[in-house]
Each structure stands twice: as C-alpha cells, then as structure tokens.
Amino acid sequence: MIGQAPAGRRGKLAGWSTRDLLVVAAIGAALGVALIPVTYLGLTLMATLGPFLYALSTSLSRVPSVMTMYVVRRPGAAVLGALVAGLVQVPFTPTGWVILVAFALSGAACELPFLLTRYRRFGLPTLMISGAVAALLGLALQYVPFGYGNLALLVQLALILTAAAGGALITGGLAKLLADALAKTGVLSGYAVGQKRQEV
Amino acid sequence: MQTFYRDTGAFLQRLNPLSKVLAFFPALVFVALVTDPWTPLAFIVLTAATVLVLGRVPFGYFLKVAGPLLLLVVGFLIFYPFVVRGELVAGSPVLFTLGPLTVYEAGILYALATALRIYALILLSLSFTLTTDATDFVRALVQQWRLPYKVGYGALAVFRFVPMLGSELAAIRAAHRVRGLSEGGGPRARYEQLKRYAVPLLATAVRRAERTALAMDGRAFGAYPERTYYRRLRFAPRDVLFVGGFWTVCLLIVLALNAAGLLGPLVLLQTT
Structure with missing residues (x-):
C-alpha cells in the first residue's frame, strides 16, 4: 500500500505515515474552519437559550474527531483530528487556546470507545457511542464552571438526556454520513471506508 | 477571514506564547471555581488592563471584540433565574412574578455571578488570542x-x-x-x-x-530523529518575569478580596 509508514519505527505515532497525518489534519482543518460559526453560535446560544442548545452545538464540534477516526482508523486519530480542528480555530475565535484544550479533551473522550474495542469496530453503533460518551464527559466538565449543579433536578436530567442523544445522533450520525458521502467521491480509496465502497 | 491577533510589538506579543498559557491557566481554573460576583469582576479588570497596557492593543479594537461578548452576561441574567434549583432561593425575597414563574433575588444574584464568571473566563482566553501569533504557538508547543x-x-x-x-x-x-x-x-x-x-x-x-x-x-520529513528549526523560541527572563508577576498580582487580588470578606466559598468546598 502506498504511504505506509516505514517498518520498524517505534515510539509515538508509530504506524502513522505522513499521508495519514495530513489527511487527518486536512479533514480536521476543513471541519474546524466550518465549525467557527458553530463556536460563535455556541457562545450566543449559551447566552440566549441556555445550556440545551449549547450541548447540541458542542456535539457538532465533535464531528471532526469521530470522522477522522472513522476514515483513518488508527489509534490517536480522534485526538489528532480534534487537535487540528481546535488549532485552526485559535486565531479566529475569541476563546483561543481554551477551545484548543476543550477540543483536545473531547477528542480524547471520542477516542475512548474506540480504544475499548481495541480499534476493531467502526460501525455506526460505535460511532454513536463515541459521540454520546464524549458529550456526557463534556457536560460533566461544564457542570462546575457553568453552575449546572444548581439547576432544578428535572432540568439537569433533561440536559443529560439531550446531551447523550445529541452526541449519538449529531456527532456519530453526521460523521458517518459525511465520511460515506466523501468516500463516494473516490478520494478515500486508500482507506478502509473507500475500499468497502468499491467492492459494493 | 480576520484573525484577532494584533502585532503591536509590545511586551505581551514578544513573550513565548506558552508563558501566557502558564500565566493565565491558574487564574482560569480559580475563576471557574468561585461563586461570588466580585472575584470574576476583579479578574475582568485585571485582564483588560493587562491586554491594554502590556499588549498595547488599541482600546477601540478591544471594545469592538470584547463588547459583543457581554451579550453572554445579559443572556445568563435572562435565562438563569427561572431554572435555578429550589433550595438555593428558599427564603430569599421575591422580586417579581411573571405568570407561573417567580423570580427571587437569590436567583438574580446567582445568575449575575455565573455570567460574570463566564465573561471573565472568556476575557482571560481572549487576551491570549489578541496577543499571540497562532503559528508561533504551534512552534512553541513543538519546541518547548x-x-x-x-x-x-x-x-x-x-x-x-x-x-x-x-x-x-x-x-x-x-x-x-x-x-x-x-x-x-x-x-x-x-x-x-x-x-x-x-x-x-x-x-x-x-x-x-x-x-x-x-x-x-x-523532502525527508520525519526521516531523521534530529530536528532543526528555522525559528527558535525560548523561555527568556521576561517570560519568567511575566508569569511570576501575573501570578503575584492574582494572588494579591485574591488575598485582598478575602480580607474584605468578598470572596465566596469555592464550588468544590461547598456542602450543598
């Protein structure tokens, strides 16, 4: 296969060729730029309509991690995709490096379910679980600074359910839809997503 | 697309990007945990002063960027009082009633504190964005x-x-x-x-x-273990000075607030 990393190299990023790295970075960057309005929308949503729509908009910003993992299928792909998507946003959004940390953390959260399947399952259920887990962990991190713990209990419960469902459907679902649509164009023929497409 | 970065060549812009992260991070964590409205207010003033004086960011430009973010504060004031947990507002005077919704004074105060806290967090991160070249940030992440x-x-x-x-x-x-x-x-x-x-x-x-x-x-990217750099970034004495100075000022603010009795309990130490 073209672009395979040289054999025998160990340590960090073993098995990652420059091509994998740049494809992940490119998808992350393209989606990161597309997500800049979402970051702004998130800030205003949080201001005007409260945490519910904010929880949904953060699900949208996790699409790059799940999508890069689904395409490249290598350990670390979700974190890398999120990292680049966050880096691209640093100069263009007021929240700067804090959003980078947030992206990196949610990328790690998206990575977790794939790690637990030892990077063997990449079906829609795994993608959706990944989105939901990341959304719940993200919500947990927001509890303290945003003071959600002091909301009425029913509101809290609804918030948790919204986050989980939003994470599964928006993050997992949209990542798969986008990646499959992209695979149809043939640019991903070097990856598993694209090859399955050609067999059919 | 417009970036927020303003290269005025001032002190903040010449720092290693990481020293800004190091300086702001403890403040950010601390502000995220406070419950009173005064601490975030103090940090909002401190951050604005740092950016305007040490970063020499034009005042009008700073207002243009930071002003719209005030929307957040207003938004929280509208949304929060209606959904705050019952025990928090028990025994607090009723401000007004709107159909089935009752707004308590404690609810408003709580919303104000949360809104100010979020605004302080945003300003702390904004000060980095206004004074840092993103590519230098990546270089520093790699080198340091x-x-x-x-x-x-x-x-x-x-x-x-x-x-x-x-x-x-x-x-x-x-x-x-x-x-x-x-x-x-x-x-x-x-x-x-x-x-x-x-x-x-x-x-x-x-x-x-x-x-x-x-x-x-x-071009043999990643082929050799040794890496050379065109632009070298380092931690200079001024970085140490800035990080130490910023931490000291933050500490003094917190001590002063504590002495004045304005510092509320931290979230993690609260019993409720």
Missing part, C-alpha cells in the same frame, strides 16, 4: 512542550490550506449558482445543501493533503 513535531508541522502545513478553503468555497458556490441550484428551504434542503458544500470542500482538502504529504516525504 514536546508536541511531536510531525503533528505540529502537519498542522502548520494544513494552516496554509485555510485561505485556499475560502476561495474553494466561493468557487463551489459559484458553480452551484451557475447550475441554478437554489439556496435555503426546509431542514431536508439544508442537509442537502450542507452535503453539496461540505463534500467537495473535504474532497479537495484530502486531495491536497495527499499531494502535500508526498511533497513532504520527498
């Missing part, structure tokens, strides 16, 4: 904090795609328009629209990434 340089330089290479993505998007839009595809419509049409723009954009990005990767491999 051992981010694998393959990741760092991969990201930098892809940074160059961003303006191209913009022109690419314009071309795709023009192509759609020539073919007479309409914009707008219901959610179904919106999804179709998203796919029409996103897929060609991603496809060109991936193609360009593969070509760039080939070019980088051709």
